[in-house]
Amino acid sequence: MYKDEILEEIHKYREEYAKSFNYDLKAIFSDLRKKQIARGHKVVKLPIKRQSCNQVTLNSNKME
Numbered sequence: 469m470y471k472d473e474i475l476e477e478i479h480k481y482r483e484e485y486a487k488s489f490n491y492d493l494k495a496i497f498s499d500l501r502k503k504q505i506a507r508g509h510k511v512v513k514l515p516i517k518r519q520s521c522n523q524v525t526l527n528s529n530k531m532e
Contacts, residue, residue: 489495504511 486496489499
């Protein structure tokens with residue numbers, strides 16, 4: 469199997485980062501949010517797109 473050194477490095481960093489927060493997703497999210505705010509980039513918040521039952525049925529029929 470092909471080994472990608474870059475991906476291995478990313479996986480290693482991701483594992484270390486998650487471990488530093490004891491794999492607590494809320495803590496990880498909070499840290500990422502703080503980093504995002506500290507950088508001063510504009511954060512775009514899009515509204516949640518809710519699908520009606522009819523749209524879900526139509527979309528599922530398209531997959532068949």
